Amino acid sequence: MKADTNHEYRFMSDVDALDFFEQDLEAILRKLTDRFGHLTRDLDTAALNRDGLRDGSTLARQADAVNRLLKDSIAAWAGQWVDLQPAQALAHAFEDHAILLVFGTFNAGKSSFCNFLAERFAAEGKAVGYFHLDDGRIVDTQEPFREGATETTARLQGVRLGAKLLLLDTPGLHSVTPDKAELTQRFTDSADCVLWLTSSAAPGQVQELEDLGRELARAKPLLPVVTRSDLYEEDEIDGALVKGLRNKTPQNRAQQEADVTARAQDKLAAMRVDAAQLKLPVSISVHMARSHGQTSMGMEEAGFERLYAALLAIVEPALAYKRRKPAETLLHHQEEHVLGTLRARLLPLLETLNAEARLALERLAQQQERIIESVWREVVPVLAQLLERHADTRAVDRVCEDLSQSLRLACIQAEKEHLADYLPASFQGPAPIILDEGLGFDELLVEEGELRQVVGVDYARLYAGLEKQLSHLVLERVEARIEQCRATILALMNAVAHLAGIVPAYERDLRTLKTVLRVNAG
Template identity: 55%
Template sequence: MKADASQEQRFIAEVDAFEFVARDVEPILHALDAWLADLAGRLRDNALTCTGLKAQAEPATRANAINALMQASALAWPRQWADLAPAQALADAFADKALLLVFGKFNAGKSSFCNFLADRFAAHGRAVHYFHLEAGRIVESPERFKEGATETTSRLQGVRPGDKLVLLDTPGLHSMTPENAALTQRFIDSADGVLWLTSSTSPGQVQELEDLGRELHRNKPLLPVLTRSDAYEEDEVNGELVKVLCNKSAHNRAQQEADVKARAHEKLVAMGVNPALLKPPVSISAHVAREQGQTPVAMTEAGFERLYGALLDIIEPTLAYKRRKMAEILLHHLEENVLGVLCEAVLPRLAELGAASQAALDRLEQQEEEVANAVWRGVMPTLPGLLEKHSATRDVNAICNALTQSISETFSREANARLADYVITPDASLAPFSLDSDANFEDIVVDCTGADGPRREVVGVDYARLHAALGDAIQKHLRRLSRDSVEQCAAAIRRLVQAATQLEIALQSSERDLLDLKCKLRSDSIE
């Protein structure tokens, strides 16, 4: 090629010389399939169990919701993978061509941009073919793309300028209709590189940057292009003031490009994306270039020489992506539809489960006291009657047996009411109540004088000391019973917390494993 060839000529020549060298990605595809099977196994093995908790308990409710979510997620994976079939079919149909997705808001000038590049290829003697997708099929079309200030693209359409390049014109991820936005999203995976078009009237909007970040996460080459970089200025023609469309000044363009780059950098850092992947923005005006006859000077002043230079810079990463695209599509599915959706849904819920579990543990200390006090209030008023009933026989064992039954019944009722969220198995060895002191009934003795002189006479039974001893013993007994029940409740919560921790560890381990596979796929050593 001549030394004085334009960037446009160089770019078209590079496109003509594209070589698509197949790369064996079967080993990494098998590894990714094995990763998915391993993840499914980990989810099954780490399903949350709620042993010791009743279904209405908040931690159990949250745990069961997490289990249901994981099950629903796993069931959705085959359908989500099948949803990528159209993108895979499109990629296969153009296996010998580089696919650039023209991406951006509905008024970014995508159709005008595609038409203009197609015209330039035609001007250099290359054949141009338009097509659109209909029910997943590629349908050739004799018509150019419609251009307008409103949303004119209602389907995925494309143009083949030359033999080895395809431009896919999309309805836009921020389309006025959800159907169009969904159509665009469905075919993103088919592209080898992305041209992000954003109008200079409102460049680099936050919503666009969020979707841009997703593409950069995919490690796909992406070039930002500021379209409509022009403005009407007043000029005098034949003595009259008229409005003339002109390119924006170099200073103005540089300011807008710097602004888009700065805000994109800030957004990508916040999203955890390497901002170095973002290519420097380029400003163009297809309208001015057309109006000025597409001369070399007009093309340069309208920004197209800079654009072609930027396109030349993304050729190699575009072809490198194409060589590994089959594995990248599966990787994207696993990252976004499988692990991404799973982590986004499960991890916050695990945190909420942890908070609910801790709150339940904190309440148990108070509930332990409440159960013991409630049983105390129910049993102690019956003690004087028991003492009176057995005072004649002075049978302390009989009193203890009666208290065993009374305490057991009252404790069961109060524990079931106040610890209703838990399944409690009473410890039979703790049920018998016993007096742990030598307190007993005592005689009430009075001194009196009889015919034989002073003597002592038993006039009744005193059980004040026995009552106090029984009260202390009942209190200790209730503490043991309450402690045992609450410890069972706490153990159930701790088991669930441990299971939740294991599930989180399993997800983190799967995340690390997938990251390792991603690094292996994108390693220079296997390109």
């Protein structure tokens, strides 16, 4: 194969000839920003009011948790947006470069891959410049990236290849040290395209496929690459162990690529991401390409011609992505951080709260009966005692007064016990007992001509009358009290429904804006 016709040569010259032009994103950026402003205002005014509920009660605690989440989230979103600024600054610093992010687990051979491409560009006489990021600053260096059999890369580093291409090498994912992965995640949005590297030793593990799915969900051009597609063969010759590296066979590579594709498709289906975006993986061996002196034949056998062909195909989508990148970044932030929090944290809280509120409503009927029973059992014996005590003096007013007092105390006590989740009643009552017309202690008289003799005082009628009035007052009072509790819960449930309704509306609008962005700008 002649040098000027191979994919590598074409890729290098195409990339150098790239023409970046800007796209007017002002309108869509403004719409996204406005929609977010609208959302935060909505959330701010939708904080749950839990008046009528006692502080320690389950519902009050849950409502407070919702309000706290709203407050914290609004602050957190601002912080997360600030955290994305270094990535945007980096994207801005290299706005005249196509930025390819090299992404993968800690042992996928990312640094070797970057170094090798740099070697190839250098071999073609292109300028190659390494740098790393130090606290957001770009620090140039002569040193290629460190490579090793174990985890080596702890910071974000990059290499310029020729005039218009940039490779970003990221710290590995899924290692035992999670902070580096977090650094990687924050910078993925600076890139125009992702090279998703997975080691041939066990390509496409579940966690890697999740990363792939997330990047595809962001509509980012992505090329899966199976790295380290080579193996050692060894022999014992004259009492010594002799090793030789060779490429994995084409059949072996095809098998691995098909397996990765199949499982990636499963994963994408599970994540509800459009599998049509998934590109076929390409197997390569940097090691083999290097050890075969980087000849055309060696490069091709190590898989690089296929890689360059795939890279050529992804340049156009990468440029399209680059043009809408500022809007994509804002959109991802809103989809993942904002909507993500609302869906993953707020909605479950609201659902729990709603279920709890429904239970509280159901409990009210029983609580009502318990309170009535408790008050009743308390005051009827008091009534009997009062009647007996005041029968001699017929002091019916004292009976009514004392009974009213007992009833009031019994209600307060029973409500405190059975409605512990609620604040005390906001109204007075129960109403004082007023005797029905004609009701009082009955004197039994025996008349004998002019002579009237009081035989005794009977209060059976008074007992019955007062008991009846008492039962009326208890029912009235407790029903009103329970009604108040019911109103408290219904108000809370209304507020919850209103708050929950904000989320799908926001989601719908984001989806519309996303379609506008990707279809019109795509």
